[in-house]
Amino acid sequence: MREVAATIIDFYRLAEGLKRELRHSWLSDGRRESVAEHSWSMSLLALLLHRDLERPVQIDRVLKMIIVHDLVEALAGDVPFFETGDRKAAKAAKEREAIEGIRSRLPGSVGQEIFDLFHEFEAKVTTEAKFAAALDNLEVQMQHNLADLGTWEPVEYDLVYTKMDNACAHDALLLELCGAVKRQAEVKMRAGGIDVDAIRLRLRQAAVT
Numbered sequence: 001m002r003e004v005a006a007t008i009i010d011f012y013r014l015a016e017g018l019k020r021e022l023r024h025s026w027l028s029d030g031r032r033e034s035v036a037e038h039s040w041s042m043s044l045l046a047l048l049l050h051r052d053l054e055r056p057v058q059i060d061r062v063l064k065m066i067i068v069h070d071l072v073e074a075l076a077g078d079v080p081f082f083e084t085g086d087r088k089a090a091k092a093a094k095e096r097e098a099i100e101g102i103r104s105r106l107p108g109s110v111g112q113e114i115f116d117l118f119h120e121f122e123a124k125v126t127t128e129a130k131f132a133a134a135l136d137n138l139e140v141q142m143q144h145n146l147a148d149l150g151t152w153e154p155v156e157y158d159l160v161y162t163k164m165d166n167a168c169a170h171d172a173l174l175l176e177l178c179g180a181v182k183r184q185a186e187v188k189m190r191a192g193g194i195d196v197d198a199i200r201l202r203l204r205q206a207a208v209t
Contacts, residue, residue, distance in 0.1 A: 021074065069117075
């Protein structure tokens with residue numbers, strides 16, 4: 001038992017990195033969001049929404065998946081969705097290496113469970129993984145909507161319309177929430193002088209060419 005306790009303490013030291021790893025998301029008070037805060041927010045949304053989904057989910061599995069889905073970033077770091085270049089190109093390989101390292105650090109069944117949950121989330125095939133993936137996308141935009149518009153990169157105006165829809169398409173409640181989050185973003189962008197109608201027109205034209 002002493003060995004197990006020592007292993008957990010050592011692993012917690014690694015996982016604490018998620019509290020220090022900062023994302024390209026800002027809070028309403030101007031502070032950058034940590035990866036751990038993003039995961040907590042997803043967990044809260046899961047608790048609030050899961051009862052009203054069209055297809056039932058195992059909420060305990062969803063919460064486990066959310067807790068571990070970004071754990072690799074304690075080793076590999078966070079790379080923004082819209083980033084291009086070498087870091088983005090190497091992201092998947094670094095995360096595969098990181099999850100293998102995580103599995104090796106923990107006692108057999110615990111390490112394997114985290115490994116399996118990570119890959120289930122990445123595959124986005126099970127109902128639980130699809131729900132978690134939708135929340136991953138929704139939470140990002142919900143947090144952006146609370147932050148100062150000056151923290152947004154110009155590419156993120158387009159992402160309001162292109163990033164959430166596919167992840168939410170499998171469920172009516174998630175689509176409804178997606179629409180509400182978009183409308184909130186549009187109000188924010190219009191108030192900041194962004195030509196929302198021009199963005200929407202350009203994206204529609206691009207979709208048919």
